Amino acid sequence: MTAAIDRAELRRLTASEDAQIVDVLPEREYAESHIPGAINIPLGSLDASSVSVLRRDKPVVVY
Amino acid sequence: MSPRAACRLERLGFDRVYDYTAGIADWKAAGLPVEGDAAPAQRVGDATRPDVPTCEPHEPIADVQERTARAGWDECIVVDCERVVVGRLRGRAWQTEPGTTAGDVMEAGPTTVRADGLLAPLVERMSRRGTSLVVVSTPQGELLGVVLRAEAERVLTGEPAARIWRDCEGCPGVWAAPPSPSA
Numbered sequence: 001m002t003a004a005i006d007r008a009e010l011r012r013l014t015a016s017e018d019a020q021i022v023d024v025l026p027e028r029e030y031a032e033s034h035i036p037g038a039i040n041i042p043l044g045s046l047d048a049s050s051v052s053v054l055r056r057d058k059p060v061v062v063y
Numbered sequence: 064m065s066p067r068a069a070c071r072l073e074r075l076g077f078d079r080v081y082d083y084t085a086g087i088a089d090w091k092a093a094g095l096p097v098e099g100d101a102a103p104a105q106r107v108g109d110a111t112r113p114d115v116p117t118c119e120p121h122e123p124i125a126d127v128q129e130r131t132a133r134a135g136w137d138e139c140i141v142v143d144c145e146r147v148v149v150g151r152l153r154g155r156a157w158q159t160e161p162g163t164t165a166g167d168v169m170e171a172g173p174t175t176v177r178a179d180g181l182l183a184p185l186v187e188r189m190s191r192r193g194t195s196l197v198v199v200s201t202p203q204g205e206l207l208g209v210v211l212r213a214e215a216e217r218v219l220t221g222e223p224a225a226r227i228w229r230d231c232e233g234c235p236g237v238w239a240a241p242p243s244p245s246a
Contacts, residue, residue: 002073005082021083022068033101043064
């Protein structure tokens with residue numbers, strides 16, 4: 001079950017647990033602006049192959 | 064969109080997945096930095112002074128006035144225990160009886176603006192209305208700081224904010240840089 005989190009929790013997860021931030025918006029929107037450190041995996045291309053860049057032992061935060 | 068992405072990640076075997084539902088709009092509104100190639104229009108957050116004096120409503124006005132003057136300001140923002148903006152102290156509020164509290168004389172519910180708004184139209188509105196200071200808060204109402212029109216006008220001319228804050232008389236010294244995502 002995915003937990004919905006707020007900004008403070010996102011910052012805590014990145015600072016203390018090295019969470020990976022994934023921006024699932026289209027590439028063009030990601031290119032315009034994104035949260036520092038976020039990687040872009042647009043929802044339409046989110047599959048077993050594209051998520052291979054993510055570590056499974058760290059939290060993942062999507063937006 | 065993000066709930067579907069989170070669900071898909073879980074199906075792909077990730078067991079610690081979180082959904083920042085408020086997304087980048089919330090991030091920007093809090094004045095936090097972003098990366099990307101969007102045109103770097105100046106935002107309210109670029110001219111926001113985080114060092115404005117604050118107090119809570121229960122504090123005696125005399126104490127608050129002394130602290131505010133010592134910091135070189137003539138205005139103080141009243142916040143609650145969670146730093147949500149509840150009022151503003153200025154002008155005649157300072158000319159009150161000893162024993163009065165900040166909450167007794169504050170201007171309640173001041174107008175606030177968001178850090179991700181465009182700076183130029185805000186300064187233009189401030190100029191038209193003769194406003195010298197506006198309060199900047201998050202969408203949840205937490206205080207981020209204030210914009211002083213005179214300084215914001217300098218930011219718009221291209222002067223780096225950090226230099227303006229350092230040079231201004233009475234400033235406590237160092238203007239806090241925007242917080243990093245991991246701070």
